[in-house]
Amino acid sequence: MALITSAGVGSGLDLESIISATVDAENLPKLSKFTKKEQELSVSLSSVGAIKSSLSSLDSIMEKLADIDNFNKRTATVTQPASGDLISVSTSSKSTSASFDVEVIQLAQGSRAVMDDNLFSAPTDVVTASGGNLTFTAGTKNFSINLAAGATLEELRVAINDSDDNFGVTANIINDGTSSKLVLTSDETGLGNDLVITNDTAELDNVSTLANDGITQGGLKIAADDMADDAIIEVDGISISSDTNKFTNAIQDLTITALKESENNETAGLVVDVDKATVEANINEFIEKFNNVIDTIDYHTQIGAALNGDSAMRSLKSQLVNTLSSMVTGAGNFETLYDIGIGLSKEGDLEKDSLVRSLNDALTDSYDDVGTIFTAPDGIATVFSGLLDNYLESDGAMKFREDSLNAELKQLENDRSNHAYRMEQLEIRLRKQYSSLDVLIAQMKSSGDFLSGQLASLPGFTREK
Known part of the structure; x- marks a missing residue:
C-alpha cells in the first residue's frame, strides 16, 4: 500500500494512528480468515494426496495379481553336484511340474585347424607372391578375404581377425622354434560344422584346408579331437544332442544350458514347479498395501483431522472392505478371498488366517484355484483394479478432488489480491477524509490565533494570568 505519512501535521492530531487502526480493524480479521482457510485447504490437499498415494501402491500390486501370467510362472530348482555347476535352466509358463536327473556327456565345440610343420619359418614369410582370395566356411556361415601380392603369414593373421x-x-601364429604355424579356431559348434578354407589359386594351398584342385588336403589339418561336435546330455538316461550347449525343449517348454561335462557320471537334479514363492510374496504385499490404505484413510478422517466427516472417504473405505467379500466363480472349492487363508483381524486389518486353512496349504493343494480367485473376470484383483481405476485415472475421483482443492486455493489467492486492493482503496479514502479534517482544524486554529491576537489588542482587554 502507498503510505502518506503527513496526516496530522496541520492539526497536531495523531491521524496516522487513527488511519492505521481503522485499516487494521478491517484488514487483520480478513487476513486471519485467509490464512486459516489456506491452512485447511493445504492440509486437506496433503491428506488427499496421501490417500491417493496409498491407493496407487495398492493398484500396482493388484495389477500383478490380476495378471494370470504371474500365476503361470514356473521355477526350476537345480541341485548341482559337488564338482560344480553342470547346467542352468530357464522355464516358460507352459513348463510342467516334474523332476529330472541330468548328466552332461560332452560340451559342444567348434573346430580347430593347425598348419603342417615346416611350411613357414617366420611370421614374415610370404604366403602368396601374386595375391589371391581365401574363403572360410563352417556350416551355413562363410566369409572371404583378399590377400595382396607379397602378403605375409602375419598379414594373413591380421586380415582374418580384422x-x-x-x-x-x-x-x-604359434612359433615352435623351427617353424611358424597358423592355427585357426572356429566358434561354430555342432557335428558337421568343421571349418573349411578354400582358395582361388594353388599358391594359397599351404594356408587352406582344401587345395585348389578341390580334392587334395591343404596345409591346414583338423585332427579328430579338434573336429566340431555336438553337445550331449542325458535326461533320466535318455541321450539328447544339440549343435550348441543350449537344449531347447529337450524337456518340453524348458531350456537347458550345459555348463561343463559331468565327472564320474555325476548328475544335476532338476525340479520344475509353480512359482509359489513369488505368488505368496505378491499376496503378502497385497495384504500390506490394503492395510496401509485403510490405516491412511482412518488417520486422515479421525476427529480433528482434515478429512474428518468426509463422506467420500467413508464411501471409499466401505467399497474397499466390501470388495474383500466379493464372490468368485470357477475357483473350485473357493468362493471368496477368505477361503484361501486370508481374513480380517479384530482390529479390521487384513491378515493371513490359518483357522480354516493356511495360504500355503491353499497354494500347495489348489494353486490354480488361488489364481482364479484373483484373476477371474469376477476375481478379487480384477474387481479391485476396476474400483481403483475409478479413483486413480486421469478423470477419477481423486483427481477431481485434488483439482477442486487446488481451484479453491487459486480462488483464495485471487480473494487475497482483491482484498489487498480494497484495503489500499480504504486507506486512500481515509487519508483524503482526514486530510480535509486536518486542513479544517489547521484553519480553525489559525483563525483562533488571529482572533485571540485581535482581542488582545483591544482597549481595556486584559488577559487573565
Missing part, C-alpha cells in the same frame, strides 16, 4: 564379415574364426 574381417568385418568374420563369423567367429580366430587366427593365431
Whole structure:
C-alpha cells in the first residue's frame, strides 16, 4: 500500500494512528480468515494426496495379481553336484511340474585347424607372391578375404581377425622354434560344422584346408579331437544332442544350458514347479498395501483431522472392505478371498488366517484355484483394479478432488489480491477524509490565533494570568 505519512501535521492530531487502526480493524480479521482457510485447504490437499498415494501402491500390486501370467510362472530348482555347476535352466509358463536327473556327456565345440610343420619359418614369410582370395566356411556361415601380392603369414593373421564379415574364426601364429604355424579356431559348434578354407589359386594351398584342385588336403589339418561336435546330455538316461550347449525343449517348454561335462557320471537334479514363492510374496504385499490404505484413510478422517466427516472417504473405505467379500466363480472349492487363508483381524486389518486353512496349504493343494480367485473376470484383483481405476485415472475421483482443492486455493489467492486492493482503496479514502479534517482544524486554529491576537489588542482587554 502507498503510505502518506503527513496526516496530522496541520492539526497536531495523531491521524496516522487513527488511519492505521481503522485499516487494521478491517484488514487483520480478513487476513486471519485467509490464512486459516489456506491452512485447511493445504492440509486437506496433503491428506488427499496421501490417500491417493496409498491407493496407487495398492493398484500396482493388484495389477500383478490380476495378471494370470504371474500365476503361470514356473521355477526350476537345480541341485548341482559337488564338482560344480553342470547346467542352468530357464522355464516358460507352459513348463510342467516334474523332476529330472541330468548328466552332461560332452560340451559342444567348434573346430580347430593347425598348419603342417615346416611350411613357414617366420611370421614374415610370404604366403602368396601374386595375391589371391581365401574363403572360410563352417556350416551355413562363410566369409572371404583378399590377400595382396607379397602378403605375409602375419598379414594373413591380421586380415582374418580384422574381417568385418568374420563369423567367429580366430587366427593365431604359434612359433615352435623351427617353424611358424597358423592355427585357426572356429566358434561354430555342432557335428558337421568343421571349418573349411578354400582358395582361388594353388599358391594359397599351404594356408587352406582344401587345395585348389578341390580334392587334395591343404596345409591346414583338423585332427579328430579338434573336429566340431555336438553337445550331449542325458535326461533320466535318455541321450539328447544339440549343435550348441543350449537344449531347447529337450524337456518340453524348458531350456537347458550345459555348463561343463559331468565327472564320474555325476548328475544335476532338476525340479520344475509353480512359482509359489513369488505368488505368496505378491499376496503378502497385497495384504500390506490394503492395510496401509485403510490405516491412511482412518488417520486422515479421525476427529480433528482434515478429512474428518468426509463422506467420500467413508464411501471409499466401505467399497474397499466390501470388495474383500466379493464372490468368485470357477475357483473350485473357493468362493471368496477368505477361503484361501486370508481374513480380517479384530482390529479390521487384513491378515493371513490359518483357522480354516493356511495360504500355503491353499497354494500347495489348489494353486490354480488361488489364481482364479484373483484373476477371474469376477476375481478379487480384477474387481479391485476396476474400483481403483475409478479413483486413480486421469478423470477419477481423486483427481477431481485434488483439482477442486487446488481451484479453491487459486480462488483464495485471487480473494487475497482483491482484498489487498480494497484495503489500499480504504486507506486512500481515509487519508483524503482526514486530510480535509486536518486542513479544517489547521484553519480553525489559525483563525483562533488571529482572533485571540485581535482581542488582545483591544482597549481595556486584559488577559487573565
